[in-house]
Amino acid sequence: MPKTGSSRSRTLGPGLGDDVAAGSSSVWPSTLVAAVLISLGPVAACSITGDWSRYVLLVVVAACLQYAVLAWPVVTRRIGPGVGWLGVALVYGVAQSVTLWSTLLDQGSFDVLDLVALAGKVVGVLLFAGVASRMRVGIRGLRPFLLVFLATSIVACLYNLVAFGDQFGRLLSVSSSYQLDFRGFFANRNQFGHFLFLSLVAHELLLCRRRVRIRNVVLGLLHVVSLLLTMSRGSLLGAFVFLSAMAVRGSRLSRSLLLLCGAAALVGWAALPQSLFAELAEVVFRPDSGLAGRDDAWSHGIQVWLGTNVFFGVGSFRGVALAQAGGMSVSEFHSFFLETLVSGGLAELALVLLVLGVAWRSLKGSTADRSFVGIYGSAFLALVLLASVESVSFFTVGFVGTVFTVFFVSIPLLVGADEGGATPRPG
Numbered sequence: 475m476p477k478t479g480s481s482r483s484r485t486l487g488p489g490l491g492d493d494v495a496a497g498s499s500s501v502w503p504s505t506l507v508a509a510v511l512i513s514l515g516p517v518a519a520c521s522i523t524g525d526w527s528r529y530v531l532l533v534v535v536a537a538c539l540q541y542a543v544l545a546w547p548v549v550t551r552r553i554g555p556g557v558g559w560l561g562v563a564l565v566y567g568v569a570q571s572v573t574l575w576s577t578l579l580d581q582g583s584f585d586v587l588d589l590v591a592l593a594g595k596v597v598g599v600l601l602f603a604g605v606a607s608r609m610r611v612g613i614r615g616l617r618p619f620l621l622v623f624l625a626t627s628i629v630a631c632l633y634n635l636v637a638f639g640d641q642f643g644r645l646l647s648v649s650s651s652y653q654l655d656f657r658g659f660f661a662n663r664n665q666f667g668h669f670l671f672l673s674l675v676a677h678e679l680l681l682c683r684r685r686v687r688i689r690n691v692v693l694g695l696l697h698v699v700s701l702l703l704t705m706s707r708g709s710l711l712g713a714f715v716f717l718s719a720m721a722v723r724g725s726r727l728s729r730s731l732l733l734l735c736g737a738a739a740l741v742g743w744a745a746l747p748q749s750l751f752a753e754l755a756e757v758v759f760r761p762d763s764g765l766a767g768r769d770d771a772w773s774h775g776i777q778v779w780l781g782t783n784v785f786f787g788v789g790s791f792r793g794v795a796l797a798q799a800g801g802m803s804v805s806e807f808h809s810f811f812l813e814t815l816v817s818g819g820l821a822e823l824a825l826v827l828l829v830l831g832v833a834w835r836s837l838k839g840s841t842a843d844r845s846f847v848g849i850y851g852s853a854f855l856a857l858v859l860l861a862s863v864e865s866v867s868f869f870t871v872g873f874v875g876t877v878f879t880v881f882f883v884s885i886p887l888l889v890g891a892d893e894g895g896a897t898p899r900p901g
Contacts, residue, residue: 502609502888503619505543506880510623512540513876518659530587537594537871544601547609555604562829563599569821570595573786580782581792588789591817591871598869598879603829606884607836610891613682613846620680627673628693630666631700634658656703660873664864667709668874670701671860672881674713675853678720678727682846686726694731708808712860719852723845768808768863774800775807779815787819790870810861826868830854833883836890850886857882 516532547553555563570592577584638656645654660666674697681690701713720728774797782788788796793816794805807813814823837850860866867875868883 501547502606502611503615503617505546506619506884507622508543509540510873510877510880511626512536512543513873514626517661517665517873521657521659521661533872534590540876541597541601544605548601548605553605553608555600556608559600559604559607562825563596563604566599566822566825567592567596569786569825570818573783573789573818573822576783576786577788577792580788585789585791585795587791588817591790594871594875595869598871598875599829602869602879602884603833603887607887607891609888611888613843613889616885616889617680620676623676624673624680624693627669627676627697630658630660630669631696634666634700634703654703654705656700656705658700663704664706664709665874667701667704667706668860668864668866669877670697670704671709671712671716671856672877673697674716675849675881678725678849678852679846681725681727682843682849686730690727691730691734694727695734698731698735706864708860708864711863712856715859716852716856719855720849723848723852767804771797771802771804771807772809772812774802775809775812775816779812779819782816783819785819786821787815787817790817793817806865808865809863810866813865813867829868829883833886833890837886840890842889846889854882 513536516529516536519532520526520529574584574588574592577588634656637658638654641654641656655663656666657663658666658669660669674694677690677694677697698713701710704710717728717732721732775793777800778788778793778796782793782796787793790813794802794807797807797816798805807816811823814826818825834850834854838847840847857866865874866878868879869875
């Protein structure tokens with residue numbers, strides 16, 4: 475039977491009756507599926523066609539459609555964010571407005587896309603966090619979302635093998651991994667790697683308290699092999715940390731994948747000529763490339779952050795433009811922490827970390843299955859490392875911002891609210 479918990483409804487604010495929450499439980503997972511797939515649309519369409527000229531326009535259109543879908547429960551069921559989340563969104567909006575105002579005063583203008591980003595972040599907090607915290611979707615209710623996500627990952631991996639199959643013959647002949655481009659239907663290899671990392675997390679969540687079958691191991695191997703082909707070292711590191719943490723916790727899937735990967739590496743080392751094995755390992759892990767230019771991007775990012783506004787930043791798009799004008803050759807800073815500091819300074823970083831902390835506290839303090847909570851503990855640990863060296867984001871417009879926000883904000887809040895956890899609101 476559903477929990478009555480009228481005191482909980484009052485804590486979260488008006489409008490969360492038990493009948494409303496129970497009725498919305500089957501709606502929200504489908505809403506999250508739609509949000510993720512809509513955000514994936516522009517990336518997949520431009521990647522498959524090779525035409526990126528309208529990418530920004532498609533992303534903005536997709537974001538509007540995505541927010542309309544997410545706002546459906548607010549309109550039809552009168553379920554809105556509580557006072558706490560309204561406050562966070564307001565503070566976020568004010569901080570980002572100060573960022574643009576500061577940039578305008580200092581440089582005479584700001585990037586209009588930073589204004590679009592401001593609106594997207596505020597709406598994102600209200601919908602992905604505020605509305606999600608008012609829903610009551612248990613672990614079982616998440617199965618449709620996880621199944622669709624994994625089905626999408628299968629399609630992406632198979633497409634990657636077919637579309638870029640001609641590159642397999644060059645694996646042992648290239649001198650650099652940059653001569654290969656196993657990116658599926660994503661913008662680049664790193665983005666595909668992020669998606670595969672989350673696919674491993676989704677797979678473990680789906681198998682929580684369930685028996686691991688051969689098909690699960692096969693799917694896991696498909697994810698791992700595809701991840702190795704991306705040669706995205708940040709995603710590989712995140713995946714390795716996640717699988718290792720899960721193996722320590724007793725996950726049969728993670729243990730099987732690590733064991734099979736170790737056995738394959740051992741067989742390759744024994745069967746292949748040492749020079750060939752070493753060359754293959756060098757192509758995949760690129761030890762000679764060091765940080766692959768990340769140190770240069772970090773240096774430029776730190777210079778922009780310290781040289782503009784430490785507390786409120788200068789805006790994401792303007793920050794990249796300033797760094798590129800100073801000699802940065804890439805289009806991102808390859809670190810969530812640095813990206814956020816440049817975009818919105820210490821204020822934005824503190825707000826995003828606050829939201830992530832509230833989401834984790836809500837899940838950890840709930841009565842949800844401890845195995846499920848443990849999976850998320852491992853995922854958050856891996857996220858810290860991944861976010862240090864890759865441009866993951868939260869509440870930003872686009873696929874990466876959407877999918878990471880769903881996994882590390884919305885889902886913990888959904889489960890935490892349904893399982894009677896700590897009040898899922900800031901403060």
